[in-house]
Amino acid sequence: MTLFTRNAPDDGNGHANQQQWLQQPAGKAVFDRAEFIDRYAVLRWDTDRGGVALVHSLVDGNAAPKTVTSALRRHHGARLADRYACVVVAQTSTQVNQPWVPDLQAYDVDGGDQPYYTTWAELAALLGQPAPYWFHALRDRDSIAAWRPGAPPAVVPAHDIATPVTALTELAADEPDGSPAAELCWYLAREVRHRGHSSTTRYIAELRKNAADGGDGAHLVLGAVPASLLRPAPEEPTEMVRRAGWLSITERRDVLAHRVAAFAQRWDGGRDWHTGAVVSVRPEACATAREWARRLVPADADQPPTVLEKVLLDNDRRADSDVLLHDPVAGVPVLQRDPDTGATDLSTCTLQRLPTRSPLAALVLSAGICWIRTEDQTLWLAPERDGWGIGYGYSGNGCLTLARLVDVLLDDISAPAVRPDDPAAPRALFELLRDAPGTVTYTRAQLLAARGK
Structure with a gap:
């Protein structure tokens, strides 16, 4: 989404026509240093019109200029305007007309009302040199702190800053030989590195092509490039190993297990949890x-x-x-x-699976909840995947999902909760559940009879 300042008209490329702080002449810019404030790496240049900040988020690919400026204001207080006149935030989203060149959004600290888009060429003209960019998988705090104008790109192991892998490797390192949890964690850590390396390598190649063709990418330098991968792409463990690993981890109480679980929530929502x-x-x-x-x-x-x-x-x-x-x-x-x-x-x-061998004896539908009673008289909440709910008494996806679930549980009580691409249940079984009253119990015989129609 394009942002404009002071209702300035668009020039057709997503930029405001009205001149902003960055577009005004300035004397020689001198690089000061990098500082780390809140979740942001902030590189600062001095000019005769004030300081310029080039910001990279350390927890996500993108950041809103106003949010960054608020963090700077909390840190510097009344001295903010003396230290920074303009805040420029590097994004992972790319320019509309140059899809491999990262966007830049700027905010004028003194008198700015809205962020505005700028270009790497405009920023380079102000600084007198190309500004550095770190792809989000290469935003290493130490390499950013060490950067100086003219420095070659640092060589950084690629990883996704939104899903750090440190907890995975630490947990795996402490596990005994043959541990499913260790196998799972090593796989995930290596998969994150492999994906980060592959995507960043592709982005850099396209960015360099843009620069060679005279695009806006010619006006930035890379702060880092990915380190070489010394291993082939990892092979995913079997589902049995993945589920055993997560079962072990989710039963733990230590901080490291909590961090690994937080990774899983960001990675795939805990798809393989029980x-x-x-x-x-x-x-x-x-x-x-x-x-x-x-x-x-x-x-x-x-x-x-x-x-x-x-x-x-x-x-x-x-x-x-x-x-x-x-x-x-x-x-x-x-x-x-x-x-x-x-x-x-x-x-x-x-x-997601019922841990029992006792066959399904009855389906109990009551107060909007679906229960499974097995032949040993144990009562279970019906298996259900997060985001793919079950229901009854209406014609919709929830009832279709429940019908598919009942269809498989009649044959295998330990069958997994229904996936979106599972085959449909027999129509008569769906109709039975669609027309179910608010509270009802269907015996195994009734369910089998409906399925057989």
Whole structure:
């Protein structure tokens, strides 16, 4: 999205026609140094009209100029205008008419009302030299701190700054030989490095082609290039190894496991975890929910939370008085909402697979929740993937998903929760669930009969 300042008209290339601070003449620019403020690396030049900041985010590819300026103002206070006249933020998004050249957005500290786009050529003209750019996979703090005009690019192992791999390698280094958790973590760390190297190498090649053709890329220099990869692309562990690894990690309580779990949430949302969606259960709503709630026990209050407990607390906690419980059958945490109010709203995680060999005996639909009762009389929340919900009593994706789930669980109780590309269930089974009342129990015989129609 193009941003303009002072309602200036667009020149057709996403830039404002009205002259901004960067477009005004300035005396010789002298590089000062790099400073690190909040989440940003800030390179500073002095000019006779004030300081210029070139900023790279250290936690994401992009950053908003106003947000960066606010961070600088918090750090420098009333001295900000004396130190910086203009803040220029390097982006990973690219110019519309030169798709391999990184965007630059600027903000005039004194009197600016909106950010505006500028070019590397305009910035180079002001500084008297090309400005440096670090691709987001190469934004190494030490190499940025060491940069000086005319320096060759640093050689940096490529990685994704939004998904740092340090926790992965530290956890793997401490695991015993043959550990699924170690195999999983080594794979993920190497995959991140491999992807970062491949993408950055491609971007640099295209940027250099743009520069050779006289594009705006000719007016910047690279702050870093990726280090050579000494290993081939990693081979992904089997699903069994991945799930065993995550099961081990999500049961842990240490800070390192929490950091690895945070990586997984950013990487693929915890696709291979044994848990799926977070659901809310109200025991006062039906007898089935009350039966399930009676088996819950208090969580261990004398220890830090497990990975799963912390994820539930971080994502679903609403008050300090919420109480953490544990479902000893499913092995998942449960969060009780503010018990001082008398409420019995419980939040918990579904499983992606039911850890049982006992066949499906009944499907219980009650108060909007789907339950599975197995022949050994154990009650389970129906398996469900995060973002791919199940439901009943209406004609929609949730009911289609539930019908597919029931279809496979009738044959294999440990089958995984439904994926978007799984084949459809028999139409009659879907129609049975589509027309289900608010509370109903379907026996195995009834479900098989509907499937066989």
